[in-house]
Amino acid sequence: MELSIKNKFIQKTRAQKSWKDRVFDVAVYGIAILMILSIVYPLWFIIIASFSNPADVANGNVWFWPKEWKLDGYIELLKQDIIWRGYLNTIIYTAVGTLIALVVNIPAGYALSRKDLFGRKWISIFIIIPMFISGGLVPTYLVVKAFGLLDTFWVMVLPFAVSSFNIIIARTFFKESIPETLWEAAQIDGCGTIRYFLTMVLPLSKAILAVIGLWTAVGIWNSWFNALIYLNNENLQPLQLILRRILISNQSLLGTTTGELASELRRLSEMMKYAAIVVSTVPIMCLYPFLQKYFNQGVMVGSVKE
Incomplete structure (x- = not known):
């Protein structure tokens, strides 16, 4: 009984959110995702660059995955x-x-x-x-x-x-x-x-x-x-x-x-x-x-x- 009342209250609260609140939530989540990507991507790029041909890295051909795997x-x-x-x-x-x-x-x-x-x-x-x-x-x-x-x-x-x-x-x-x-x-x-x-x-x-x-x-x-x-x-x-x-x-x-x-x-x-x-x-x-x-x-x- 208490659980159903709590769920109804949560649903009502979510329904009462104004469009400004939703825009704010989207902006916050968007900024958080960009910050995470700005931290994670450089680390990922170093990893894939270590397995890639340096010429491909220098020419900008390596972004998210090595063009060819090399362990040299x-x-x-x-x-x-x-x-x-x-x-x-x-x-x-x-x-x-x-x-x-x-x-x-x-x-x-x-x-x-x-x-x-x-x-x-x-x-x-x-x-x-x-x-x-x-x-x-x-x-x-x-x-x-x-x-x-x-x-x-x-x-x-x-x-x-x-x-x-x-x-x-x-x-x-x-x-x-x-x-x-x-x-x-x-x-x-x-x-x-x-x-x-x-x-x-x-x-x-x-x-x-x-x-x-x-x-x-x-x-x-x-x-x-x-x-x-x-x-x-x-x-x-x-x-x-x-x-x-x-x-x-x-x-x-x-x-x-x-x-x-x-x-x-x-x-x-x-x-x-x-x-x-x-x-x-x-x-x-x-x-x-x-x-x-x-x-x-x-x-x-x-x-x-x-």
């Missing part, structure tokens, strides 16, 4: 043995770096959200300052060198693990989403601060963990500049830096060849360029669907005022 770019790219080492390095850097970032930033954000933290205001100012003022590349390099981290595994995961932005986002989440009454109830049951954080706060913070974890993972996965500055050992270099070196080598080789060989190298170079983008992007994109549920909840945290 992927074959040449994956024939490089160092690619697989770079993949392994990047996966390890991303996993370890994300874990360290969560272990450092999440407790710091929770501590700053506590009203009983001594000197909370000054600590917050101390953390916020690096968001606007950086020490610069040379001082950072000297600090990293002084700690003996140059050309080591840890240089990719330790020096940049602390993020002021992530700490502030985590602090806002804990202040707005974790009720103070929960802490009072835990104290009555004899629960200490650390136990309360580990057993009660963290299970309720999956959204912010997913958001900060995804942001950190994407940042580490795409990082190449830090490796360029701090790593000389090829066995420690991540995927992005190796792909960059391969593409630069191909471009340099083009300048030393002529004739049909140059034409073939140019074709392979263009296909490898698109293939490199796909190879380096797809794995991290596959991670997003598993975190989407929590990401949608946590990404709005920064918009909530304190």
Whole structure:
């Protein structure tokens, strides 16, 4: 009975919509579809271009589907043995770096959200300052060198693990989403601060963990500049830096060849360029669907005022 009344009310409400409301709905849906296409199509174009003849791409003959399927770019790219080492390095850097970032930033954000933290205001100012003022590349390099981290595994995961932005986002989440009454109830049951954080706060913070974890993972996965500055050992270099070196080598080789060989190298170079983008992007994109549920909840945290 209640369901039928509800359906009648919905149908009546829809019938009462004016033509202005319908025009507005169409406009909103139209804009949303255009925005989705503007994001999805470039990604799709990169994928189909990686399987297409570069001449067809340059002449505008490839729009939604390859004119002819070619795997030359992927074959040449994956024939490089160092690619697989770079993949392994990047996966390890991303996993370890994300874990360290969560272990450092999440407790710091929770501590700053506590009203009983001594000197909370000054600590917050101390953390916020690096968001606007950086020490610069040379001082950072000297600090990293002084700690003996140059050309080591840890240089990719330790020096940049602390993020002021992530700490502030985590602090806002804990202040707005974790009720103070929960802490009072835990104290009555004899629960200490650390136990309360580990057993009660963290299970309720999956959204912010997913958001900060995804942001950190994407940042580490795409990082190449830090490796360029701090790593000389090829066995420690991540995927992005190796792909960059391969593409630069191909471009340099083009300048030393002529004739049909140059034409073939140019074709392979263009296909490898698109293939490199796909190879380096797809794995991290596959991670997003598993975190989407929590990401949608946590990404709005920064918009909530304190």
